[in-house]
Amino acid sequence: MTAVADTAQTTPAGGTISRITGLPHWESTPGDLAAATREIKAAIRAKIERESGKSVAEVFAQLEEHIRAEVEEITAAKERGEQVWPVLDYADIEAGRITPEQRAQIKRRGCAVIRGHFDRDQAVAWDGELVDYVESNHFFENYRGPGDDFFSTVGSKPEIYPVYWSPTQMAARQHPRMATVQAFLNSMWASESEGRQWFDPNVDSLYPDRIRRRPPRTNSAGLAEHLDPGTLDLWMTEGYQQHFRHLFSGDVTAYDPWDPAYRTEASQYPGTTMCSAFRTFQGWTALSDMAFDQGVLHTVPIPTAMAYLMLRPLLDDVADDDMCGVTTGKTFPANAAWHPLLMEAVTGIPSVEPGDSVWWHCDMIHSVAPVTDQQGWGNVMYIPAAPWCPKNEAYAEHVRAAFEAGTSPSDFPVEDYEADWPNRFQPADLNAIGRRGLGLPPA
Secondary structure, eight states, X not given: OOOOOOOOOBOTTSOEEOTTTSSEEOSSOOSSHHHHHHHHHHHHHHHHHHHHSSXXXXXXXXXXXXXXXXXXXXXXXXXXXXXOSOEEEHHHHHTTOOOHHXXXXXXXXXXXXXXXXXXXXXXXXXXXXHHHHHHHTTHHHHOOOOSSSTTGGGTOSSSEEOOOOOHHHHHHHTOHHHHHHHHHHHTTSOSEETTEEXXXXXXXXXXXXXXXXXXXXXXXXXXXXXXXXXXXXXXXXXXXXXXXXXXXXXXXXXXXXXXOTTGGGOOOOOOSSSOSSOOSEEEEEESSOBOTTXXXXXXXXXXXXXXXXXXXXXXXXXXXXXXXXXXXXSOEEOOTTTXXXXXTXXXXXXXXXXXXXXXXXXXXXXXXXXXXXXXXXXXXXXXXXXXXOHHXXXXXXXXXXXXXXXXXXXXXXXXXXXXXXXXXXXXXXXOHHHHHHTXXXXX
């Protein structure tokens, strides 16, 4: 018997029609972004209309009504002087005393501040140790400026330090208190759905990121509202098309921002302004006192806003080759021009002190407010929750290589300051949590 070739159908823009989603998809960056954008938008619009029996405008209007109610509630809470961000105590997480009401609030707002995640004295000591680490290696004398243009608005001199492998950062990443919080936050997600387990909520992949040290008297333009999970790949790759399957079928009520189905193995297009790993929450740990009005983090605390961002480019007022400004190699923007309703809900964190940690859903719109003549330091270590899954296991290979060589992880610009620093964290210093998070066998 002669085998019949199972050939995939190729589209005019070079995509392949998925047998699962019925949509064209590109598992690597399309050669003609404009043509691929036109093709995927037309295909998603047709799929929504065919499967829901509604126009894209009707589906979006249904979603917008839900989002508007959330925005109005947030606005009213702020006008009453209430704190929008949920605030928890680490001691309650460790003791298992978080109430169902507190869990529900985190899921509704998609963010949280955790008081006393680390002892204040520990965090202050870490801050000083980071200074000693960079100064002992003459970082400031050799600093070459930002490795990309993402942080150009903050006036880095530097403000964001491209440092990843200090003993301080690694001590925090592999600390039992960090593992406790990460597992708690991972539990907000449905690690199992569609009959599959998508990630292990109790094992973190130790995603390495940088530090920020903003000195007193700083003037900073901040960072505009944006997202980090990806760019055009969110519409154009098969895994993300499956992840957003309910939106692309016009069933917005079925979309669950806490269901990770298919995204933990989805392809992403390369770039240094997005995260190629799967993070349940982005996060940072405070190393200094920071008042709420001193250039701090803001979010749009509505997890379902991602549905708005994904469907908004499909409306008729957006050019067929435009995704509301989303493109490869840049951050995913959110702004008043395309998303005015969402911008009404932008909300800052409360004041924090050393040892507190701040967390927000990986798909959440966030920004850093501008500040003039900042009062006090603004110092943080970026440490997310990135549970073990196929995508993070694959990225861990790159992380291990960078860790051993002291180079920049592959998600970030190639700067490699630490390659010859003798006092960076060493493999022999990994504990059981650290080894597990890097995919290494027990010692």
